[in-house]
Amino acid sequence: KNEVEQSPQNLTAQEGEFITINCSYSVGISALHWLQQHPGGGIVSLFMLSSGKKKHGRLIATINIQEKHSSLHITASHPRDSAVYICAVLNRDDKIIFGKGTRLHILP
Amino acid sequence: DTGVSQDPRHKITKRGQNVTFRCDPISEHNRLYWYRQTLGQGPEFLTYFQNEAQLEKSRLLSDRFSAERPKGSFSTLEIQRTEQGDSAMYLCASSFGTLKLFFGSGTQLSVL
Numbered sequence: 670k671n672e673v674e675q676s677p678q679n680l681t682a683q684e685g686e687f688i689t690i691n692c693s694y695s696v697g698i699s700a701l702h703w704l705q706q707h708p709g710g711g712i713v714s715l716f717m718l719s720s721g722k723k724k725h726g727r728l729i730a731t732i733n734i735q736e737k738h739s740s741l742h743i744t745a746s747h748p749r750d751s752a753v754y755i756c757a758v759l760n761r762d763d764k765i766i767f768g769k770g771t772r773l774h775i776l777p
Numbered sequence: 778d779t780g781v782s783q784d785p786r787h788k789i790t791k792r793g794q795n796v797t798f799r800c801d802p803i804s805e806h807n808r809l810y811w812y813r814q815t816l817g818q819g820p821e822f823l824t825y826f827q828n829e830a831q832l833e834k835s836r837l838l839s840d841r842f843s844a845e846r847p848k849g850s851f852s853t854l855e856i857q858r859t860e861q862g863d864s865a866m867y868l869c870a871s872s873f874g875t876l877k878l879f880f881g882s883g884t885q886l887s888v889l
Contacts, residue, residue, distance in 0.1 A: 673819075704880075711868075711880050711882040714880070717878075757819075764822060765810060765870075767819035769819040770818075
């Protein structure tokens with residue numbers, strides 16, 4: 670079992686829909702990252718969380734440390750949000766462990 | 778450009794050849810990470826440095842892989858006697874301590 674699991678693996682939705690991507694982890698962490706990767710492009714860090722909730726534009730990230738779970742939400746989704754979203758945790762040894770990513774496709 | 782830069786962007790090589798990649802992190806960042814990503818998978822940890830010290834190396838890395846960060850600034854990743862299974866995107870990221878990560882655009886390696 671991977672130490673960082675994401676769901677769903679693939680998600681296709683219509684423009685305007687509310688999107689939720691989930692991340693569960695099994696190790697102790699000091700921080701959790703949500704990353705965005707466009708096809709052929711580099712990786713951009715969206716959020717770094719150690720507790721609670723963060724919001725940036727239409728993106729919201731939450732984390733529940735007790736349940737070892739985080740969610741990334743996208744409100745009013747748009748085709749330009751189509752990308753791979755990756756959850757990554759920084760464990761107690763300062764090593765970053767990545768999930769396999771969620772491939773999101775927003776249809777116009 | 779003050780981001781993380783990687784060179785080259787693409788590398789095509791024949792099996793058995795040696796290749797070397799370079800990563801220039803953001804200047805004040807003390808941590809530098811190397812990852813490998815294959816199609817459809819999330820990045821896999823290879824190794825990381827704090828300043829010039831290599832603190833951890835993944836078991837995924839065989840003895841054919843070596844990384845250096847001699848002056849605590851840029852880093853190189855060398856693969857000796859490349860194999861077709863080494864074909865992947867090699868990503869570099871940097872951070873200041875445990876703060877936000879910044880990624881380079883990666884080096885896409887194709888071993889023929």
